[in-house]
Amino acid sequence: MGALRGRGLRLSAARRLVLAALFAAEGPITAEQIAGGVGGQLPRSDLASVYRNLETLEELGLVRHFHAGHGPGRYTPSASSAEYVVCERCGDVSALDPERLDGVRERVRADLGMEVRFSHFPLVGVCRDCAG
Amino acid sequence: MGALRGRGLRLSAARRLVLAALFAAEGPITAEQIAGGVGGQLPRSDLASVYRNLETLEELGLVRHFHAGHGPGRYTPSASSAEYVVCERCGDVSALDPERLDGVRERVRADLGMEVRFSHFPLVGVCRDCAG
DNA sequence: CTAAATGCAAATTATTTGCTCCATC
DNA sequence: GATGGAGCAAATAATTTGCATTTAG
Numbered sequence: 001m002g003a004l005r006g007r008g009l010r011l012s013a014a015r016r017l018v019l020a021a022l023f024a025a026e027g028p029i030t031a032e033q034i035a036g037g038v039g040g041q042l043p044r045s046d047l048a049s050v051y052r053n054l055e056t057l058e059e060l061g062l063v064r065h066f067h068a069g070h071g072p073g074r075y076t077p078s079a080s081s082a083e084y085v086v087c088e089r090c091g092d093v094s095a096l097d098p099e100r101l102d103g104v105r106e107r108v109r110a111d112l113g114m115e116v117r118f119s120h121f122p123l124v125g126v127c128r129d130c131a132g
Numbered sequence: 133m134g135a136l137r138g139r140g141l142r143l144s145a146a147r148r149l150v151l152a153a154l155f156a157a158e159g160p161i162t163a164e165q166i167a168g169g170v171g172g173q174l175p176r177s178d179l180a181s182v183y184r185n186l187e188t189l190e191e192l193g194l195v196r197h198f199h200a201g202h203g204p205g206r207y208t209p210s211a212s213s214a215e216y217v218v219c220e221r222c223g224d225v226s227a228l229d230p231e232r233l234d235g236v237r238e239r240v241r242a243d244l245g246m247e248v249r250f251s252h253f254p255l256v257g258v259c260r261d262c263a264g
Numbered sequence: 265c266t267a268a269a270t271g272c273a274a275a276t277t278a279t280t281t282g283c284t285c286c287a288t289c
Numbered sequence: 290g291a292t293g294g295a296g297c298a299a300a301t302a303a304t305t306t307g308c309a310t311t312t313a314g
Contacts (some may be wrong), residue, residue, distance in 0.1 A: 088249070104240055114219075117220070125248035127248065
């Protein structure tokens with residue numbers, strides 16, 4: 001909230017609603033789900049405004065989004081610093097403690113000299129259950 | 133070509149053109165670029181047909197595509213088994229010998245029990261040059 | 265000949281933009 | 290009361306689908 005006012009931005013009802021939706025949801029959700037009131041649990045709002053607010057909140061570092069595959073982006077509060085892992089077979093999107101990817105990041109740095117980030121494009125593959 | 137005929141599919145002019153475009157290009161290209169004749173080097177063709185053909189060829193395992201970020205998908209012949217790495221700062225998309233990711237894949241398997249694939253969503257991060 | 269595929273138009277999906285009016289600071 | 294933001298409509302971008310006509314096998 002201070003983050004908003006500090007830049008002359010306002011904490012409007014619609015904006016508050018976007019944040020409420022993100023925190024109310026169990027996991028990452030789409031703009032459409034937010035506009036739909038997370039399945040009726042919250043009042044519905046305008047989709048274009050939702051997108052505009054998500055963008056603003058993302059610039060402020062309050063929100064993140066990533067892509068689980070084709071289809072709409074998935075948004076989360078960036079308060080939860082989780083990284084995501086997607087199974088391309090069962091479609092499961094699961095959160096992960098970022099530390100659990102430290103070894104992988106280090107390995108990529110060693111092998112490719114690159115600082116990888118899994119925050120926008122998650123790790124995609126076949127999960128243990130589906131490979132089993 | 134045998135791959136096509138074997139399934140009752142035809143090697144039409146448009147389909148041949150899609151393959152020609154993919155092989156003529158220096159790297160992964162978009163459907164739009166293919167339809168545009170790779171900048172005039174080849175005859176232009178219908179975008180919808182290009183998409184349909186890309187899908188068919190992908191099902192046959194002759195073509196792959198991945199996403200370098202927001203924007204259209206990038207297609208390549210799957211003959212080149214390269215994996216791709218994208219720098220989110222300079223936008224550079226560079227091919228990589230798949231073996232160079234073996235260590236990373238192994239690390240992910242060890243830490244998360246998952247078989248990662250970087251073929252649809254490439255590794256994204258900050259490259260050596262941009263981090264420098 | 266006969267199914268598969270083209271080419272064009274129109275529909276979908278995800279997202280962005282313009283603009284007028286409303287509400288927050 | 291000035292200006293950021295809402296809400297609605299319309300535009301854009303990427304891709305998909307329907308259908309009448311063409312064409313490869």
